Amino acid sequence: MLNRRAFLKISGIISAALSLFPLSFGKKLLSKTQESSSGISTYFAEEYGDGIFVLHSENPNTATPPVMTYWEYLQDCQGYWDEPGEITDEDLDIYDISRDQLEDICPVEMYEDWWWEWYSSTIDSFNEFFHYNDVEILGKELHENIEWTEGPHPGSNYVAVEFRCKETLLAFQKKLNELGHPVNIEFVNWDSYVLWEEKS
Structure with missing residues (x-):
């Protein structure tokens, strides 16, 4: 036991x-x-x-890496935010992502290296x-x-x-x-x- x-x-x-x-x-x-x-x-x-x-x-x-939205990419791969509302426009500019894109599917090329590492x-x-x-x-x-x-x-x-x-x-x-x-x-x-x- x-x-x-x-x-x-x-x-x-x-x-x-x-x-x-x-x-x-x-x-x-x-x-x-x-x-x-x-x-x-x-x-x-x-x-x-x-x-x-x-x-x-x-x-x-x-x-294969999972399908992720831009929000999941930011939350999982970058790990700085718990809620989409916490992301500032300056943060989004760093990653070249607009707020309207957060629920769109993120290109796998943006996170596949990170995913394979973990x-x-x-x-x-x-x-x-x-x-x-x-x-x-x-x-x-x-x-x-x-x-x-x-x-x-x-x-x-x-x-x-x-x-x-x-x-x-x-x-x-x-x-x-x-x-x-x-x-x-x-x-x-x-x-x-x-x-x-x-x-x-």
Whole structure:
């Protein structure tokens, strides 16, 4: 079960994530996990080398920046204002935006570099499944083959759940099904991984 230390740890992660991202941008990130009509969420597994698989909340190969209005761009990417009424005409002049444009769609070129800098498709899956990080829930063998990684070195914001091999990931999926938390897992870049394996 989730002990007090683990609860405080994950609470801190979520609080930190929400403090880094403005609310509207956070909603766009958190809504990425795909859910089927049956209510079963789909996650994507990608092989990162040495047989290790990382779980993503969306396909990292097809991810694209969200559609944003000029107001969302100013609020999320610049982060100085909470309400459109707080923006002065001088502020708008700096960004070459008129007040009438605030609800119009902003060109993606204005924010895509910023979005890619902060984008992560691994945080949601980490947060979704972290409460299963318990040897009593997963069993010793499965628990030992899953790595819950948070900022592995100073300055790193990498957060992910990593599986030692494909079989470990499939065993985790089976365990989730047994626990009443069924998920679909799609393997991305699996064909290229198999071809590489055959050549080596």
